[in-house]
Amino acid sequence: MRYKLLAAASGLALLLGVGAASAKTLVYCSEGSPENFYPAINTTGSTFDASSRPIYNRLVEFQIGTTNVGPGLAESWQASDDGLTFTFKLRKGVKWQTAAGFKPTRDFNADDVIFSFERQWKPDNPFFKVTSENHSYFNDMSFPKLLKSIEKVDDLTVKFTLNQPEAPFVADLAMDFASILSKEYADLMLKAGTPEKVDQNPVGTGPFMLVQYQKDAVIRYKAHPDYFLGKAQIDDLVYAITTDASVRLQKLRANECHVAIPNTADLESIRKEGKLQLLDQPGMNIAYLAFQVEKKPFDDKRVRQAVNLAVNKKAIIDAVYLGAGVAATNPIPPVLWSYNDEVKDYPYDPDKAKKLLAEAGVPNGFETDLWAMPVTRLYNPNAKRIGELMQADLAKVGIKAEIKSFEWGEYRKRAQAGEHQMAQLGWTGDNGDPDNFFRVLLGCDAAKAGGNIAKWCHKPFEDLIVEAVRTTDMAKRTDLYKKAQVIFKEEAPWLTIAHSVQYLAAAKNVEGLKLSPFGAHIFYGVDIK
Amino acid sequence: MLRFVLTRLSLVIPTFVGVTLLAFLLIHLVPGDPIETMAGERGIDPARHAALMKEYGLDQPWTVQYGIYLLHLLHGDLGKSMITHEPVVSEFTTLFPATLELSLCAVLFAILLGLPAGMIAAIRRNTIFDHGIMGISLAGYSMPIFWWGLLLILLFSGTLGWTPVSGRISALYFIEPTTGFLLIDSLLSDDPGAFRSAVAHLILPTIVLGTVPLAIIARMTRSSMLEVLGEDYIRTARAKGLAPFRVVGIHALRNALIPVITIIGLQVGTLFAGAILTETIFSWPGVGKWLVDAIGRRDYPVLQGGVLLIGTVVMGVNLVVDLLYGLINPRIRHRS
Numbered sequence: 001m002r003y004k005l006l007a008a009a010s011g012l013a014l015l016l017g018v019g020a021a022s023a024k025t026l027v028y029c030s031e032g033s034p035e036n037f038y039p040a041i042n043t044t045g046s047t048f049d050a051s052s053r054p055i056y057n058r059l060v061e062f063q064i065g066t067t068n069v070g071p072g073l074a075e076s077w078q079a080s081d082d083g084l085t086f087t088f089k090l091r092k093g094v095k096w097q098t099a100a101g102f103k104p105t106r107d108f109n110a111d112d113v114i115f116s117f118e119r120q121w122k123p124d125n126p127f128f129k130v131t132s133e134n135h136s137y138f139n140d141m142s143f144p145k146l147l148k149s150i151e152k153v154d155d156l157t158v159k160f161t162l163n164q165p166e167a168p169f170v171a172d173l174a175m176d177f178a179s180i181l182s183k184e185y186a187d188l189m190l191k192a193g194t195p196e197k198v199d200q201n202p203v204g205t206g207p208f209m210l211v212q213y214q215k216d217a218v219i220r221y222k223a224h225p226d227y228f229l230g231k232a233q234i235d236d237l238v239y240a241i242t243t244d245a246s247v248r249l250q251k252l253r254a255n256e257c258h259v260a261i262p263n264t265a266d267l268e269s270i271r272k273e274g275k276l277q278l279l280d281q282p283g284m285n286i287a288y289l290a291f292q293v294e295k296k297p298f299d300d301k302r303v304r305q306a307v308n309l310a311v312n313k314k315a316i317i318d319a320v321y322l323g324a325g326v327a328a329t330n331p332i333p334p335v336l337w338s339y340n341d342e343v344k345d346y347p348y349d350p351d352k353a354k355k356l357l358a359e360a361g362v363p364n365g366f367e368t369d370l371w372a373m374p375v376t377r378l379y380n381p382n383a384k385r386i387g388e389l390m391q392a393d394l395a396k397v398g399i400k401a402e403i404k405s406f407e408w409g410e411y412r413k414r415a416q417a418g419e420h421q422m423a424q425l426g427w428t429g430d431n432g433d434p435d436n437f438f439r440v441l442l443g444c445d446a447a448k449a450g451g452n453i454a455k456w457c458h459k460p461f462e463d464l465i466v467e468a469v470r471t472t473d474m475a476k477r478t479d480l481y482k483k484a485q486v487i488f489k490e491e492a493p494w495l496t497i498a499h500s501v502q503y504l505a506a507a508k509n510v511e512g513l514k515l516s517p518f519g520a521h522i523f524y525g526v527d528i529k
Numbered sequence: 530m531l532r533f534v535l536t537r538l539s540l541v542i543p544t545f546v547g548v549t550l551l552a553f554l555l556i557h558l559v560p561g562d563p564i565e566t567m568a569g570e571r572g573i574d575p576a577r578h579a580a581l582m583k584e585y586g587l588d589q590p591w592t593v594q595y596g597i598y599l600l601h602l603l604h605g606d607l608g609k610s611m612i613t614h615e616p617v618v619s620e621f622t623t624l625f626p627a628t629l630e631l632s633l634c635a636v637l638f639a640i641l642l643g644l645p646a647g648m649i650a651a652i653r654r655n656t657i658f659d660h661g662i663m664g665i666s667l668a669g670y671s672m673p674i675f676w677w678g679l680l681l682i683l684l685f686s687g688t689l690g691w692t693p694v695s696g697r698i699s700a701l702y703f704i705e706p707t708t709g710f711l712l713i714d715s716l717l718s719d720d721p722g723a724f725r726s727a728v729a730h731l732i733l734p735t736i737v738l739g740t741v742p743l744a745i746i747a748r749m750t751r752s753s754m755l756e757v758l759g760e761d762y763i764r765t766a767r768a769k770g771l772a773p774f775r776v777v778g779i780h781a782l783r784n785a786l787i788p789v790i791t792i793i794g795l796q797v798g799t800l801f802a803g804a805i806l807t808e809t810i811f812s813w814p815g816v817g818k819w820l821v822d823a824i825g826r827r828d829y830p831v832l833q834g835g836v837l838l839i840g841t842v843v844m845g846v847n848l849v850v851d852l853l854y855g856l857i858n859p860r861i862r863h864r865s
Contacts, residue, residue: 027700032822035612043567131614134581140571214706215623216814217697238700242812246679250687251694409561409827416572427570440571450572 023235024528026510028521029248029260030239033216038199039176040120041132048176049521050239054221055097056179056204059088059113059158060170064522065514067284067336067432069174073108073205074158079472083165088113090156095226096182097209099201101192104184108205110152115183117143117150127186130195137177141430167469167477168433175431180205207232207524216241233512233527252276252505258528259506259513259521264324264381270505279504281515282335284429285379286328286437289370289390289495290454292421302360304492307422308346309353310397316389317498320382324503328496330485332437335517336429337474338481343489345496353397365398371415371423374405378519379426379500386424386497416450424497425453432517434481438465442493456493533855541844548844549602552836553595556829562587563611563827585611587829598833607837608830610823617834621816625838626709627697628815631807632800634731635739640793643743647750647789651758652777662747670744674803678737678810685733692732695812699726738807742796749792753785760784787858794850798843 032046039052052058061072074088094108119127120135121144138144146169148161162169172178185203189195202210205228208221219239223232240256242248245263252260253275262270262278270276291298291307298304313327329345332338357363372387373380380386387403394401401422406414415423429436439446444462446452461484468480488494504515512526564573564581573581582588586597601608607617650662686694697711698704702723704714712731715723757763758781766776805817812818816835823831 025701036614043571133584134567136567139577212703214814215620216812216818217627218700220703240696240700240812241814242695243818244695244810244812247682247695247810247812250682251696254686254690254694256694256696256700407560409565412568412570412572413565425570449574 024233025236025238026234026259026523026526026528027238027240027257028523029242029251029257030219030521031241031248031261032243033241034213034219036131036199037202037210037213038131039179040135040138043136045519050219051202052176052179053206053520053522054208054237054524055202055206055210056181057094057206058174058176058178058180059090060174062174062432062516062518062520064525065281065516067517069171069432072174073113073180077170079170083167083470083472084162086160086162086169087153088158088160090158091228092156094205094228095224096185096205097203097224099185099203099209101197102185102188102203104182104203106184108180108182109155110158111183112180113158114150114152115186116178116180117147119181119186120177121147126190127195127198131199135177137175137430141172141175141177143172165470165472167472168431168435171431171433208237227524229524232524234523237523249505252507255507258510259504259523262503262505264322264503267323267503275508276505277508277510277513279506279513279515280501281504281517282326282333283378283500283502283519284333284335284432284517285426286331286333286499287325287377287379287424287426287497288328288331289422289424289497290415290420291493291495292418292423293454293456293493294418295421297360297362297366298421300360301491302356303362304495305346306353306356306360306397307394307399308492308495309349309356310399311390311393311495312348313345313497314348316386319389320385321498321500322381323501324381325379325498325500328498329489331442331488331494331496332434332481332485333429333499333517336432336434336437338434338478340482340485342482343485345489346492350393350397357397357399363398365400367400367402368421369404370394370401371411371420372403372405373408373411373424375408377426378502379428379498380424381500383424415453418453418455420453423453426497429518434477435465435469438481438484439469442488454493456491458487458491458493461487461491530855534852537848537851541848544844545841548840549599549833549837550595552833552840553591553598556827556832557591557594559827561827563829566825566827567612602837607834610831611828612823612826612831617830618838620819620831621835621838623706623709624814624816624819627711627813628801628804628808628817630710630712631731631734631738631813631815632797632804634735635800635803636742636793636796638735638739639742639746639796642739643746644750644789646743647747648754648777648782650747650751651754654755659751663751666744666747669740670748672740674737674741674806675810677740678733678807681733681737682810693726693730695730695810697727697730697813698723699730702726734807734811734813737810738800738803741799741803742793745792745796746789749789750785753788754781757781757785787854791850791854794847794854797846801839801843 030046030049034047034050035042035044037051039048058072059074060069063070073091073094075091077086077088079086090110096104096108118125120138122128146162146166148163151159153159182203186198189197207224207227209224211220211222213219218241221237223235225231242251248260249262249266251257270278291304293299317325317327329343330340357365370387370391372383391401391403415425427437427441440451442452442456443465444457447455447457464480464484468477471477502515502519506513509529510526511529516522564578586594609616610620646662650659653659682694685692704718704723707714707717711727715727763776763781766780804815805821808815808817809821816839820835823835
């Protein structure tokens, strides 16, 4: 076991008279190098796993393993009745980490909060351009349009004022880009003429502090002794960067690491062996086939329903997802609140499909394209194979589909311009709010901007999802989204394919490990027995 | 000799310019741009896309971009990665020692095994040794690196547990990169376990990367040796009653080595190509893996800079080999 290695190492150390290696070390075989250590300019999970999650905190946090938003650096918050101002009461006595050349002289306060947002928001902030001015998520979540002001009421109170009510706002603040940086550290580095150090040797309030990063090899952290929720159980956290999934599994089996993301193809053998623990969690994602409703014959909902009826979804899930996916009915995954389980999916019924096609005036079928993404995504492991299976099913009802693909960037650009007739695509949620699926993928604005590749803009549906962001009443919002899902299924702008399930394998002696619906890997609260 | 060196050097300059142009053109011909790639499924609105293209200087026609690139190059500036925002040169210098360490070990492995194997095959021509060695080397030459690497991991790390699976050193050792060569750094660390761990981690990648050059060297040594062994002076040496070891080891080998050295020099390019795959399988933090990641992300500065730097290294090594060859073989030196 790992202990043998540890024991051997410490035995050696004893022999030589050097004290080392007696601390508890957890090794995680991670998938890739982080792009850098500043979460606000990145969008990839491996960067967040290395930066925002161990090093930083946010005003509010997703409770580990759920999409629920709970207190973080803010103890509590209050929305005004008009939904335009949010006042956050900050936690007292939160200690900053130390770094080479930096000893914090004060605790976390409102100045840090304002700095962290202005850095992404105000072009005149001295840090706006440091490392990169491409603050992707801040822009993508429409913060420049949404934010009116951020004010310091006192050292431990911050007030955000919005230009319009936006119910998911608090959930947005739990996202990685909203991590809080130390203003004191930033000022010091600016004065020293090395502002980029803030992003290279990050200082946060989080449970682990960065010790060393060797590109493509290893990231080392040690537990932050003064972490405000208590010091982590493990003393050292090491990410051994291992891109190949089968190599990761071999390393896990050889006790060279404690935790790793396995290949779906290996799940069966891991279960059979029974030597490792396997965690699973339905992902916050959806894979779908969108119909371009502005083009004939997909402007007729009977045709869209017919395609839904003609495709054998179960066969796709079995053949392509290999147990790492569940058939999708709604445009949001079941882990998300407001998921409507009363909505029934279209059954596999080619005869009924033919009947609907006849009613729609195309009894002998038609010719169409069927786009398949050129890349593997968590929500869609093999779009080409799915395309082929659909093609065969559709041929049985007289629809001749031709599979098309482009380079990935080109594919999205063309799909967003609506050049397809049928195209596969998918989405992974950002903030655990249904709005992040409904308006981004099916709203009328998104039909113009591109995110809604079905180009489906349906008034009754649109009214429901717009009303749902103008109120903070959860019961009311849930009700509105449930109704929207009924309309979605009836109108069938998509064929919903699947929600993927994510897995994590770990050694048996690892305790307290939890998977997050956002695909985050968090090691605070994890222990080795 | 000076004339020879200068002629060789003057050939390097057009090759160098050619490499920059080729790297630049090929990368820009590939569809998809880095901004699109960064945006993901979310998409990006055209105004922001345009602004970002401008920020990275990608809105200019490619001729202008190439001109600017060359201008920066003349000042020794290879630009910054669009993803990590680190200077390309500093990323290269942190990663290159790992590739160099692995490549040197692989070449050493290939020479130490390949030369004797080729010699034995030549001396024992048409025996079971000869057929065996040539059969194995043919198999080694045709082995897909990816499959070979995984196979060795499964056997030696998985089933037998003799070697570590991947990486350069056990995660338990905290080695400060002083030289970047882990074998040296781990020796400097005063912890004998660290050095042992570094060596253990090198074994499998060395074998995997060294297999193809090993096969080539063995085959080349054999054929070159056979040719030399048929020469008159060898017969004379034998007739004179020289010990077989002296005939083969001194008289034959020295002359047989000349083409083999050229081949070893030419292997540098092959080695870097193989290193890309080997590094990917063994999570070896070198430049090969770095370039593969850069292709996926359309990180133009890293790709251009990386290809250029590797090209420079390959050209440098070939130049040295050419010069050495001229030194050994006067006929080449004087022909120019």
